[in-house]
Amino acid sequence: xxxxxxxxxxxxxxxxxxxxxxxxxxxxxxxxxxxxxxxxxxxxxxxxxxxxxxxxxxxxxxxxxxxxxxxxxxxxxxxxxxxxxxxxxxxxxxxxxxxxxxxxxxxxxxxxxxxxxxxxxxxxxxxxxxxxxxxxxxxxxxxxxxxxxxxxxxxxxxxxxxxxxxxxxxxxxxxxxxxxxxxxxxxxxxxxxxxxxxxxxxxxxxxxxxxxxxxxxxxxxxxxxxxxxxxxxxxxxxxxxxxxxx
Amino acid sequence: xxxxxxxxxxxxxxxxxxxxxxxxxxxxxxxxxxxxxxxxxxxxxxxxxxxxxxxxxxxxxxxxxxxxxxxxxxxxxxxxxxxxxxxxxxxxxxxxxxxxxxxxxxxxxxxxxxxxxxxxxxxxxxxxxxxxxxxxxxxxxxxxxxxxxxxxxxxxxxxxxxxxxxxxxxxxxxxxxxxxxxxxxxxxxxxxxxxxxxxxxxxxxxxxxxxxxxxxxxxxxxxxxxxxxxxxxxxxxxxxxxxxxx
Numbered sequence: 001x002x003x004x005x006x007x008x009x010x011x012x013x014x015x016x017x018x019x020x021x022x023x024x025x026x027x028x029x030x031x032x033x034x035x036x037x038x039x040x041x042x043x044x045x046x047x048x049x050x051x052x053x054x055x056x057x058x059x060x061x062x063x064x065x066x067x068x069x070x071x072x073x074x075x076x077x078x079x080x081x082x083x084x085x086x087x088x089x090x091x092x093x094x095x096x097x098x099x100x101x102x103x104x105x106x107x108x109x110x111x112x113x114x115x116x117x118x119x120x121x122x123x124x125x126x127x128x129x130x131x132x133x134x135x136x137x138x139x140x141x142x143x144x145x146x147x148x149x150x151x152x153x154x155x156x157x158x159x160x161x162x163x164x165x166x167x168x169x170x171x172x173x174x175x176x177x178x179x180x181x182x183x184x185x186x187x188x189x190x191x192x193x194x195x196x197x198x199x200x201x202x203x204x205x206x207x208x209x210x211x212x213x214x215x216x217x218x219x220x221x222x223x224x225x226x227x228x229x230x231x232x233x234x235x236x237x238x239x240x241x242x243x244x245x246x
Numbered sequence: 247x248x249x250x251x252x253x254x255x256x257x258x259x260x261x262x263x264x265x266x267x268x269x270x271x272x273x274x275x276x277x278x279x280x281x282x283x284x285x286x287x288x289x290x291x292x293x294x295x296x297x298x299x300x301x302x303x304x305x306x307x308x309x310x311x312x313x314x315x316x317x318x319x320x321x322x323x324x325x326x327x328x329x330x331x332x333x334x335x336x337x338x339x340x341x342x343x344x345x346x347x348x349x350x351x352x353x354x355x356x357x358x359x360x361x362x363x364x365x366x367x368x369x370x371x372x373x374x375x376x377x378x379x380x381x382x383x384x385x386x387x388x389x390x391x392x393x394x395x396x397x398x399x400x401x402x403x404x405x406x407x408x409x410x411x412x413x414x415x416x417x418x419x420x421x422x423x424x425x426x427x428x429x430x431x432x433x434x435x436x437x438x439x440x441x442x443x444x445x446x447x448x449x450x451x452x453x454x455x456x457x458x459x460x461x462x463x464x465x466x467x468x469x470x471x472x473x474x475x476x477x478x479x480x481x482x483x484x485x486x487x488x489x490x491x492x
Contacts, residue, residue, distance in 0.1 A: 023393050028383035050386050135403065137274035140296050143396075147269050150393045151400050157381065 003108040004156055005031035006149055007066050009124060010115045014040050018047025018055060019146035020113075025051035027153035032058040033066055033110070063112075067127050071107025071166040072208065074098060075128030076148060077119055078141055091206075092131040095155035101130065104162035105208065111152060116145050126198055129205020167214045175214050176201055182221050185228055249354040250402055251277035252395055253312050255370060256361045260286050264293025264301060265392030266359075271297035273399035278304040279312055279356070309358075313373050317353030317412040318454065320344060321374035322394060323365055324387050337452075338377040341401035347376065350408035351454065357398060362391050372444055375451020413460045421460050422447055428467050431474055 006024055011017050017040060021032060032054055040055070048055045067073055077092070093101065102109050112128060114120035125131065134143060134151055143151075167175075179200050183193060209217075252270055257263050263286060267278060278300055286301070294301045313319055323338070339347065348355050358374060360366035371377065380389060380397055389397075413421075425446050429439060455463075 019390065019393075022386075022390060025386040026382050026389050026393070028385065049390075050388070134400070136272045137403070139274065140268075140271040142296070143272050144265065144268060144295075144392075146390075147265075147272070147393065147396045150389075150396060154380070154397050154400075157383070 002071075002102055002105045002159065002161065003031065004029055004159075005033055005066075005070075005108065005110050006153070007033040007035060007063075007110050007112045008037060008145070009063060009112055009120060010036045011113075011145065012038050012116050013145075014038050014044040015047045016116060016145040018044035018049075018051075020149045021048040021051040021054040021058070023146055023150035024153055025054050026150075027157040029153055029157075030054055030057070034058050034060050035063050035066065063124060063127065066110050066112075068169055069108060070110040070169060072102065072105065072109045072130065072205065073128040074109065074111045074130045074132050075120055075125045076111065076113050076132045076134070076152065077125065078133065078136070078143065078148075079119060092133045094135055095132060095152045098130065098132050098152075099155045099159065101206075101208070102156070103159055104164045105166060106162045106164055107166045111156075113145060113149055126201075129202065129208075131202075164208075165210065167209050167211045171211055171214050172204065172209075175204070175217060178218055178221055182225065185225055248317075248348055248351040248405060248407060249277065250275055250405075251279055251312075251316075251354065251356050252399070253279040253281060253309075253356050253358045254283060254391070255309060255358055255366060256282045257359075257391060258284050258362050259391075260284050260290040261293045262362060262391040264290035264295075264297075266395045267294040267297040267300040267304070269392055269396035270399055271300050272396075273403040275399055275403075276300055276303070280304050280306050281309050281312065309370060309373065312356050312358075314415055315354060316356040316415060318348065318351065318355045318376065318451065319374040320355065320357045320376045320378050321366055321371045322357065322359050322378045322380070322398065323371065324379060324382065324389065324394075325365060338379045340381055341378060341398050344376065344378050344398075345401045345405065347452075347454070348402070349405055350410045351412060352408045352410055353412045357402075359391060359395055372447075375448065375454075377448075410454075411456065413455050413457045417457055417460050418450065418455070421450070421463060424464055424467055428471065431471055 006020065006029060008017060008020060011020075011034070014037075017034070017037060021044075024030065024032060030053075037060070044055060045052060111132070112120060112124065114124065132152070134148060136143060176197065180193075180197060183196065188196060252266065252275060254263060254266060257266075257280070260283075263280070263283060267290075270276065270278060276299075283306070290301060291298060357378070358366060358370065360370065378398070380394060382389060422443065426439075426443060429442065434442060450463075
């Protein structure tokens with residue numbers, strides 16, 4: 001299966017962290033990353049039960065590092081947008097849709113889960129390529145953290161490792177930087193810049209481009225920049241050589 | 247949707263009962279039945295969080311009454327048989343398969359969950375028509391009780407109420423009693439009696455017969471008994487009139 005890691009961002013209750021370790025192991029997942037967690041003491045170990053190993057091997061890290069090392073970052077949220085005009089939480093996918101989206105992928109997929117009281121911040125959600133939400137009842141939509149992790153693990157269990165190598169996070173960041181520069185060249189209004197870039201990031205991440213596809217987009221942007229004439233791009237930090245639009 | 251009720255048989259930890267109430271409400275289920283539970287005090291209410299209503303309205307009852315009132319009884323187990331020759335735990339279905347099996351049903355479906363330490367007994371499993379198991383990792387197959395309930399509720403959420411009226415539990419019991427008498431008439435070996443009856447019960451419950459189908463089987467058995475000649479059946483407690491085999 002793709003390397004799936006569960007990333008808990010700032011979990012507040014250690015019992016939940018232990019329960020998450022247990023349910024991960026129940027479905028065959030072992031890679032747990034803790035970003036700024038509460039201290040773990042007896043209760044976490046008690047709730048982990050026979051999944052002490054998952055808890056012991058949990059990695060403490062930053063969200064930046066997680067994003068850097070992942071081929072795909074999925075953010076879970078209970079709160080989704082009502083409108084497609086809000087790209088922070090839109091469009092979103094169910095865990096079952098997520099399963100079919102990542103089937104066949106070869107790489108590291110990180111699934112982020114937020115705080116028990118307020119989930120992931122908009123800034124954290126913006127780091128993700130895919131937004132995932134578990135369909136719940138409007139009468140009480142807030143799942144316990146370990147239940148949410150359990151349902152996602154249940155859906156993602158048993159995927160075969162694919163052969164579909166995604167463009168690396170570095171290659172994608174270079175593409176987003178190129179798009180950012182391109183927006184300058186076409187005088188995109190500054191106040192729309194951030195939302196346009198987020199939209200591009202979501203759309204491209206979700207499409208899960210290969211390195212060949214990323215390279216083609218670079219080429220197309222470059223060709224367009226040449227035709228626009230005028231100033232030379234400020235910076236040429238994209239890593240792939242020009243190849244035209246083919 | 248069909249009336250789905252979650253039945254906890256002899257739960258040992260009140261925190262789990264509270265977590266079950268919460269995750270039921272998360273997926274829109276409100277009917278909780280407690281069979282011989284541990285005492286519920288503060289921890290159950292704390293874990294139920296905003297699902298106090300589900301806990302408050304939980305019914306205390308016996309397994310016998312639950313079976314009597316249900317159109318279909320589903321037993322969940324983590325321990326399934328390796329061989330089809332053991333009909334207590336075989337055949338079994340995943341929660342997703344269960345969803346498609348009960349889609350379209352009009353009636354009460356009770357889903358039983360056993361004790362945290364040893365699940366449901368063989369005797370309790372024998373009361374069920376359908377065995378359901380959540381596919382887990384062999385490295386740590388034992389799910390926390392509320393995680394198991396959560397995943398089943400997640401799968402069964404949002405089913406439409408069907409129009410497919412099942413034969414009532416009373417009608418089915420009458421059919422099983424008829425089959426039992428029939429086994430006498432054909433000199434079925436006594437030591438095989440119990441397992442054969444369990445097999446017939448599982449097979450017929452799983453097929454979810456209508457009253458018309460139950461009546462046809464009664465008729466076919468009766469016709470066969472007449473052709474066999476000899477003693478008149480001991481007891482004629484089936485509720486439907488003879489109709490032939492059509």
